Amino acid sequence: MKVCIFGAGAIGGYMAVMMKRGGVDVSIVARGAHLAAVKADGMKLLINGEELTADLQASSDPRDLGPQDYVVVGLKAHQAWESAEQMKPLLGPNTAVVTAQNGVPWWYFYGLDEKFANLRLQSVDPGNRQWNAIGPERVIGSTVYPATEITEPGVIKHIYGDTFGLGEPNRKPSARLTAFADALTQGGLKPRIYDDIRDDIWIKLWGNLCFNPISALTHATLDVIATEAGTRSLARNMMLEAQQIGETFGARFRVDVDRRINGAAGVGAHRTSMLQDLDKGRALEIDALLTAVQEMGQLAHIKTPYIDAVLALVQQMGRSKGVYPTFPEAVAPAAQAVPA
Numbered sequence: 001m002k003v004c005i006f007g008a009g010a011i012g013g014y015m016a017v018m019m020k021r022g023g024v025d026v027s028i029v030a031r032g033a034h035l036a037a038v039k040a041d042g043m044k045l046l047i048n049g050e051e052l053t054a055d056l057q058a059s060s061d062p063r064d065l066g067p068q069d070y071v072v073v074g075l076k077a078h079q080a081w082e083s084a085e086q087m088k089p090l091l092g093p094n095t096a097v098v099t100a101q102n103g104v105p106w107w108y109f110y111g112l113d114e115k116f117a118n119l120r121l122q123s124v125d126p127g128n129r130q131w132n133a134i135g136p137e138r139v140i141g142s143t144v145y146p147a148t149e150i151t152e153p154g155v156i157k158h159i160y161g162d163t164f165g166l167g168e169p170n171r172k173p174s175a176r177l178t179a180f181a182d183a184l185t186q187g188g189l190k191p192r193i194y195d196d197i198r199d200d201i202w203i204k205l206w207g208n209l210c211f212n213p214i215s216a217l218t219h220a221t222l223d224v225i226a227t228e229a230g231t232r233s234l235a236r237n238m239m240l241e242a243q244q245i246g247e248t249f250g251a252r253f254r255v256d257v258d259r260r261i262n263g264a265a266g267v268g269a270h271r272t273s274m275l276q277d278l279d280k281g282r283a284l285e286i287d288a289l290l291t292a293v294q295e296m297g298q299l300a301h302i303k304t305p306y307i308d309a310v311l312a313l314v315q316q317m318g319r320s321k322g323v324y325p326t327f328p329e330a331v332a333p334a335a336q337a338v339p340a
Contacts, residue, residue, distance in 0.1 A: 001069050001179065003024050003026050003070045004090050005026065005027070006087060007073060007075035007079065008038075008074060009034070011100060012072065012100070016043055017043050019189075021187055026054070026057075027057040029058075038058045041154060042054055042056065044154055044156065045158060046151070046157045062088075067092030068095055069094070069095065070098060070176075071087060072100055073098065073100055076101060080101060081124070081125060084133040094176075096180065098180065099141060100144050102144070102273075103209075103287075108121060110137075113250065118136075123287050123292045124291075140167070141165075141168070141169055141198070143200045144165075146158065146162055147161055162189050164191050166181055166194070168197070171195055206246075207261075209289045209290055211226070211272055214231055214310065215272040216272070216278045218231065221268075222269070225264075238310060239257050241293075241306055243257065248300045278321070278323060283323055283324070284318050290311045
């Protein structure tokens, strides 16, 4: 099995080392000092008090690597959109593409019931770039639960977690899905196959769409946001708006909103990924976590005043600090509403 990790950062690098050690032929697409370090000394993973090293074929140019059985997209949503055309040399006739981004994926409406089938989300795929360059039929959906970080170029530190959700957008079992799950297992990772991966996408997104921007705006940790009366109420109302949208499009929420918030409170004084990115001057994942949910609300004629307000604030903050990468307006036509 040939697997290319396109964007082998903290999560992608972790997957690459683990899958390589499990016997998979793994290559990576990376750049800069990270790529140079991997080429010189291999990818290093600090985990459970050990340092593991994997020698990987690595390049900044996908043409050097050729067609793959699987491509795992480890980039943030806006980076994946920018890079869609560059992935083409990796795509053979039967290549599957595993999308490992946070938030609402660009392929969300592929394989849904006739009323919603093949709607395109312009907030995460302006101009249908990924839809056309990759094709939704290639996609295996994924949710990512491990926490990892790059401590220096070529070195990944594992913090916690080893679980990855997987599922076919058309909600049918497939040999390619089973084979990829087996490859993760052989590498010591824990795949969970879902009948509808969208349900798990929503469970993870449910917290991210409120806790991430609220933390970025207030600099509060997760335990504070989830227990202080004002921020808990704001998060709860955003989540209820999102739940109505998700359920309109067929998603099932396996826990209730207060249990989800209490679970977040139990994590403790955690700094969300958006707050960490803000502190480090990195681009914020706003559109996949919030703008796409707003767009889905518009498609379904559902009002989202709490999401709208927080989105406006975090967008403006991101613009003022130069960390909100926006898509070119010329390729972002307005959403088309679902008939009422």
